[in-house]
Amino acid sequence: MSLLIQNGLVVTSTGSYTADVYVEDGKIKTIGANLDIAAQTIVDAKGKYVLPGAIDPHTHLAMPFMGTSAQDDYETGTIAAACGGVTCVVDFDLQQKGESILQALERKKSWAKDKVVVDYSLHPAIMDPRPEVIEEIKDAIQKYGTPSFKIFMVYDFRVDDATMIRLLKETKKYGGLVQVHAENVHIIDHLNEEFEKAGKLAPYYHAKSRPNIAEEEAVSRAAKMVEMTGSRIYIVHLSSKEGLDRVKEARNKGVNVFAETCPQYLLLDEERYKESGFNGAKYVMSPPLRTKESNKALWEGINQGHVQVVATDHCPFDIKGKKDMNGTDDYKKIPNGAPGIETLLILMHSEGVVKGRISLEKMVDVLSTATAKMFGLADKGDIQVGKDADIVIFDPKQKFTITQEKLHMNVDYTPYEGMQVTGMPVQVFSRGKKVSEWKDDHVEFVGQKGYGRFVKRIPLNKK
Ligand code: URP
Ligand code: ZN
Ligand code: ZN
Numbered sequence: 001m002s003l004l005i006q007n008g009l010v011v012t013s014t015g016s017y018t019a020d021v022y023v024e025d026g027k028i029k030t031i032g033a034n035l036d037i038a039a040q041t042i043v044d045a046k047g048k049y050v051l052p053g054a055i056d057p058h059t060h061l062a063m064p065f066m067g068t069s070a071q072d073d074y075e076t077g078t079i080a081a082a083c084g085g086v087t088c089v090v091d092f093d094l095q096q097k098g099e100s101i102l103q104a105l106e107r108k109k110s111w112a113k114d115k116v117v118v119d120y121s122l123h124p125a126i127m128d129p130r131p132e133v134i135e136e137i138k139d140a141i142q143k144y145g146t147p148s149f150k151i152f153m154v155y156d157f158r159v160d161d162a163t164m165i166r167l168l169k170e171t172k173k174y175g176g177l178v179q180v181h182a183e184n185v186h187i188i189d190h191l192n193e194e195f196e197k198a199g200k201l202a203p204y205y206h207a208k209s210r211p212n213i214a215e216e217e218a219v220s221r222a223a224k225m226v227e228m229t230g231s232r233i234y235i236v237h238l239s240s241k242e243g244l245d246r247v248k249e250a251r252n253k254g255v256n257v258f259a260e261t262c263p264q265y266l267l268l269d270e271e272r273y274k275e276s277g278f279n280g281a282k283y284v285m286s287p288p289l290r291t292k293e294s295n296k297a298l299w300e301g302i303n304q305g306h307v308q309v310v311a312t313d314h315c316p317f318d319i320k321g322k323k324d325m326n327g328t329d330d331y332k333k334i335p336n337g338a339p340g341i342e343t344l345l346i347l348m349h350s351e352g353v354v355k356g357r358i359s360l361e362k363m364v365d366v367l368s369t370a371t372a373k374m375f376g377l378a379d380k381g382d383i384q385v386g387k388d389a390d391i392v393i394f395d396p397k398q399k400f401t402i403t404q405e406k407l408h409m410n411v412d413y414t415p416y417e418g419m420q421v422t423g424m425p426v427q428v429f430s431r432g433k434k435v436s437e438w439k440d441d442h443v444e445f446v447g448q449k450g451y452g453r454f455v456k457r458i459p460l461n462k463k
Helices: 074-083 102-112 132-143 161-174 185-197 204-208 212-228 241-252 263-267 271-276 279-283 292-303 319-323 344-354 361-376
Strands: 002-013 016-024 027-032 039-044 049-052 055-057 086-094 119-123 148-152 179-183 231-235 254-260 391-400 420-430 434-437 444-445
Touching: 002 361, 002 391, 027 241, 039 102, 039 271, 049 361, 055 344, 055 361, 074 420, 074 444, 086 102, 086 420, 102 119, 102 132, 102 179, 119 179, 132 161, 148 161, 161 179, 161 212, 161 231, 179 212, 185 204, 185 212, 204 271, 212 231, 212 254, 241 254, 241 292, 263 344, 271 279, 279 319, 292 361, 344 361, 344 391, 420 444
Parallel strands: 002 039, 002 049, 055 086, 086 119, 119 148, 148 179, 179 231, 231 254
Antiparallel strands: 002 016, 016 027, 049 391, 391 420, 420 434, 434 444
16 A cells, blocks of 8 residues: 655654655655655645654543543544544553453453554553562563553552552663652542531532642652652653642753643643533543643743653543532542543644644654654654654644534543634544545544554663
8 A cells, every 4th residue: 555645744853844755555665855656545735734643642541440431442532533633542551450461451452452443552550569560560561562651649549659669660670661640649638538528529629639739749759769769750641830840850950750741731720620510520630720820831841841742641531420420519529531632633733833832843742753752652753764654634724613523532522612723634644544534624534443553662761
């Protein structure tokens, strides 16, 4: 199968230029001006951007959580990804009690089989850190192709600090990476008790029960453990200015702390929890939405290189029946999480690039190139000869009003309902095969169930 994309603006993390891109057998074979090569499919990309497909390294597809399950499975979630210009997801795989890492991986791969429409990989989440599981980290990095491991400092399934230190040391030996959900559980438990006594149970108190300082303290503690062990850590869904300050402080000392943020922490703020009725529940996620000051600080963090990756934390639950708990009025019982996989690229372009907050090249870096490097996706993340032809033809002028009705995520709302964006993916290719395209007033899925492959990742840092 061959494909020639002509005259588009090829955007890379270091610069952009007009060129043709020739694809054969799923790989980028040649890039150059006016390529004289016959191809089965020719795409005229004049006036469009040719972007590497976005990579979402933070998804919770079909994840059992808080008495229910995240509603997008590998089929609906990756169809939504494809329609949003996301051509690779790295999904969390929560180890169950008694499971080995390999068993957890095989379980989640079986959920993906015959369903997944774009390429994917998995981050094992260590929830039952038995000695033999810690020993298995070597194989997970070297054999299974999963060199990053998620841990939580909150929730019932959190790990303690001693385990965190052990994991940091073990991953360091083989070039792995620990990813951490950093919030101080004791601060949150204490505030939960106080609000419970005071009868403060509305969604707004979800945000108040998880203040910035809870993130700041946990980031700071995690960074100290990294400093002590000489290892590396990646803070997932960084949300606050104060948390970012601790990331910067560590990085300025040469400590290997990396950070990810998400569109919701760049664009939305805690005022959303005050929406009428039980609508504030739409935004119940952890960490919670912060203030405009944190939004601004995080954009700066991206531009200064302290935040390397933008991901979604896609974890959708319907507002009707799930998040509203059929009328139960207690924020602590609302399933935490929100949809986002399909709006990642369009928000970062429209709110980031078009509004002048980041450059086009920076967008490509935080959505694709840096993400691929961070997680060892050697064949992804760039428009470069030899890479997988995961390519988005992006029309920077195409307008779209975000509405749940025109999106593909299996959920009854989007946090961005009614927002107008400029710029849409008009054709998306996964290893050279078209998986979605713009039709009339929305993007349609044109790919195939089961086409996606599990991608073995490589450890990047062997020190
Ligand atoms: O609220 C969130 N973020 N839900 C998903 C689980 C997590 O903590 O990432
Ligand atoms: Zn989390
Ligand atoms: Zn998450």
